[in-house]
Amino acid sequence: MHHTLFILAQAAPAEPPEGIYDIIVPEAERPLWPLFVYLAIALLLIAGLVWLVLFLLKSRDPLTQPGSPAQSARRELDSIERRRDELTPNAYALAVSEVLKDYLAGRFQDRVRYETTEEFLARLSGAGTRLPPAAQQALQEFLLSAEEVKFGHRANAASLCQPLLLQARQLVDQCETSVATNPKPS
Numbered sequence: 001m002h003h004t005l006f007i008l009a010q011a012a013p014a015e016p017p018e019g020i021y022d023i024i025v026p027e028a029e030r031p032l033w034p035l036f037v038y039l040a041i042a043l044l045l046i047a048g049l050v051w052l053v054l055f056l057l058k059s060r061d062p063l064t065q066p067g068s069p070a071q072s073a074r075r076e077l078d079s080i081e082r083r084r085d086e087l088t089p090n091a092y093a094l095a096v097s098e099v100l101k102d103y104l105a106g107r108f109q110d111r112v113r114y115e116t117t118e119e120f121l122a123r124l125s126g127a128g129t130r131l132p133p134a135a136q137q138a139l140q141e142f143l144l145s146a147e148e149v150k151f152g153h154r155a156n157a158a159s160l161c162q163p164l165l166l167q168a169r170q171l172v173d174q175c176e177t178s179v180a181t182n183p184k185p186s
Helices: 002-010 033-059 069-082 089-108 117-125 133-151 157-181
Strands: none
Touching: 069 089, 069 157, 089 133, 089 157, 117 133, 133 157
């Protein structure tokens, strides 16, 4: 008997009786229009985000960005003004002059940074420069005043330092205004 049960247990599963089958109810196919609607909405959102990013990048004013030459020059001039009491008139005039030259070299790709005042003035009267014409005259006046403070050994050199800083600020502002009103590739 034990042996018979074992054979019955190993037998294949019984087939369902004749006529009983799994009934599959046919479903209507899903329409494709919701998929197209979702896809269109997603594309519109992506296009809107791309437009927003491009708009924000385009609307940023490159003249006031923290890395712009004008902003860097203004920060440096502020730093020099804060350290005014620590600097000798010669060092003060040299620092202001260096900041202004760095600005002009960065803004206009002009080699004034690597020239002496005499070389710059000679080039300005002969070959010219990329600087705006109004800024050229102001730069000449600034450089001559700075040279007088640096090398003139005048008793009132300390009193001439503050106007140098003011001239440098005005020159940066004048150049930025000139660039904003007359944008030319530099």
